[in-house]
Amino acid sequence: MGNRTPLYDNHVRAGGRMVDFGGWDMPVHYGSQVEEHHAVRGDAGMFDVSHMTLVDIQGPQAREFLRRLLANDVDRVREGRAIYTAMLNEQGGILDDLIVYKRGAEDDYRMVVNCATREKDLAWMKEQAGNFDVAITERPELAMLSVQGPKARERLAGLLEGERARQVREMKPFRFAMEGDWMIATTGYTGEDGVEVVLPGEQAPQLWEKMASAGIVPCGLGARDTLRLEAGLNLYGSDMDENITPLEANMGWTVAFTEGRDFIGRESLERQRESGDHARLVGLILEGRGVLRSHQTVLTEQGDGEVTSGTFSPTLGESIALARVPAGASGAVEVQIRKRQLPVRIVVPPFVRNGDKAFQET
Amino acid sequence: MSEIPGELRYASSHEWVRLEDDGTAVVGISQHAQDALGDLVFVELPEQGETVEVSDEVAVVESVKAASDVYAPLSGEIVAINESLEDSPELVNQDPYGDGWLFRVRLANKAEWGELLTADQYSEQLENEE
Numbered sequence: 446m447g448n449r450t451p452l453y454d455n456h457v458r459a460g461g462r463m464v465d466f467g468g469w470d471m472p473v474h475y476g477s478q479v480e481e482h483h484a485v486r487g488d489a490g491m492f493d494v495s496h497m498t499l500v501d502i503q504g505p506q507a508r509e510f511l512r513r514l515l516a517n518d519v520d521r522v523r524e525g526r527a528i529y530t531a532m533l534n535e536q537g538g539i540l541d542d543l544i545v546y547k548r549g550a551e552d553d554y555r556m557v558v559n560c561a562t563r564e565k566d567l568a569w570m571k572e573q574a575g576n577f578d579v580a581i582t583e584r585p586e587l588a589m590l591s592v593q594g595p596k597a598r599e600r601l602a603g604l605l606e607g608e609r610a611r612q613v614r615e616m617k618p619f620r621f622a623m624e625g626d627w628m629i630a631t632t633g634y635t636g637e638d639g640v641e642v643v644l645p646g647e648q649a650p651q652l653w654e655k656m657a658s659a660g661i662v663p664c665g666l667g668a669r670d671t672l673r674l675e676a677g678l679n680l681y682g683s684d685m686d687e688n689i690t691p692l693e694a695n696m697g698w699t700v701a702f703t704e705g706r707d708f709i710g711r712e713s714l715e716r717q718r719e720s721g722d723h724a725r726l727v728g729l730i731l732e733g734r735g736v737l738r739s740h741q742t743v744l745t746e747q748g749d750g751e752v753t754s755g756t757f758s759p760t761l762g763e764s765i766a767l768a769r770v771p772a773g774a775s776g777a778v779e780v781q782i783r784k785r786q787l788p789v790r791i792v793v794p795p796f797v798r799n800g801d802k803a804f805q806e807t
Numbered sequence: 808m809s810e811i812p813g814e815l816r817y818a819s820s821h822e823w824v825r826l827e828d829d830g831t832a833v834v835g836i837s838q839h840a841q842d843a844l845g846d847l848v849f850v851e852l853p854e855q856g857e858t859v860e861v862s863d864e865v866a867v868v869e870s871v872k873a874a875s876d877v878y879a880p881l882s883g884e885i886v887a888i889n890e891s892l893e894d895s896p897e898l899v900n901q902d903p904y905g906d907g908w909l910f911r912v913r914l915a916n917k918a919e920w921g922e923l924l925t926a927d928q929y930s931e932q933l934e935n936e937e
Contacts, residue, residue, distance in 0.1 A: 473872075474845065477845070477846055478845050478846055478870075478871050478872065479846040479871060482871075667845070667871065667872055670872075671871055734849060734893070735849060735851070735869075736848060736849050736869045736874060738874060756871060756872075757848035757849065757869070757871050759871065764849075783851075783867070
């Protein structure tokens with residue numbers, strides 16, 4: 446038996462097909478992955494993401510510590526905002542990708558990291574914290590629900606009162622607010638509008654059932670994966686790992702080369718950025734029938750690349766993928782699928798944004 | 808419990824087979840197999856006229872989450888394929904034993920039919936897998 450979130454019984458009652466995910470028993474779907482996917486694109490869906498690891502970084506040197514630890518710069522945003530970033534090793538390889546919520550500019554931050562990398566991340570953070578005056582505290586007692594889709598805010602707000610309802614209705618994207626023992630954030634992993642609610646685990650089942658009664662569709666990890674891939678968002682362990690740098694993972698925009706800031710991995714990244722000949726993570730659209738899958742070989746004039754995540758896109762009705770290809774590859778190339786070489790186009794993700802086709806041709 | 812029609816035979820790799828009067832057999836995947844795969848989005852079928860041997864990888868069924876091989880439960884020549892799956896792979900989910908059939912094979916060796924699992928045997932296998 447794996448770890449269980451506070452919502453385990455709710456998933457089972459709702460017909461969730463439970464699978465092991467990074468040591469957690471999680472629902473992969475509740476009947477139809479595709480219907481759940483469409484619910485998020487067209488209306489509202491909810492995901493239990495309580496398996497993710499929440500870590501509070503607090504203390505007089507929290508800001509300084511994070512400016513050393515993370516490739517993005519927490520100084521880029523104001524209090525009450527969130528920032529997406531990678532945590533790198535000295536070689537510039539990605540140890541994990543994460544979101545940081547800036548609660549107090551100097552001394553109070555919250556991070557959400559991947560569950561599969563939990564132990565490695567915590568060990569690395571504690572090692573790097575060395576001489577910094579910070580406390581690193583995991584918050585396993587908190588649950589996290591992600592409510593996503595064009596009607597997500599309206600449906601959730603209807604269940605809440607006062608300031609919580611107002612925040613859910615009005616908050617701009619990539620912000621958050623602490624409301625009593627809840628944290629309400631306008632973040633997500635689907636390419637749709639929506640909110641994420643962090644709350645004490647014991648309150649999660651009641652909120653989940655109320656949301657289900659309000660027409661918010663329970664969605665499993667399967668739909669979460671097709672939604673994030675359509676949104677062009679990377680998955681740790683598939684599209685990036687310790688041997689891949691942000692520049693090779695289409696995450697250059699999450700690296701802040703702020704002058705004088707000595708973040709871990711900076712030197713390696715600067716060398717790579719100057720040479721410019723590194724591989725790139727791009728989008729692929731399959732021409733015709735079939736399904737792109739991870740590890741298929743991409744054949745380009747510049748050399749071979751590899752599909753890192755592939756699926757059939759329920760929104761577009763065609764197969765899409767993220768792939769790592771040599772510098773300079775663009776336009777029409779081929780992918781080896783079993784015995785056949787099929788034509789694909791290299792595009793710039795995201796594939797889908799707010800329910801509509803969004804990619805650009807190269 | 809999955810639906811397992813008594814008149815069909817089964818391969819342990821979850822294909823079903825229906826013997827027709829004309830010496831051909833229709834092949835599909837079981838209710839259990841389609842349910843485990845989830846929503847199908849693509850089916851790659853063999854070529855008509857192709858000759859296959861028992862346990863050859865003869866087709867691929869792909870759901871949103873994964874690709875899965877279909878093995879030939881019998882040897883022989885592929886005499887027909889279900890062309891409607893090209894546009895409607897979801898037929899396999901909706902009607903695995905009917906409109907969701909995959910291909911029809913002319914048996915090269917009728918003795919192979921006897922080696923397939925009966926509905927009871929297949930049912931027992933599924934129970935043991937759970």
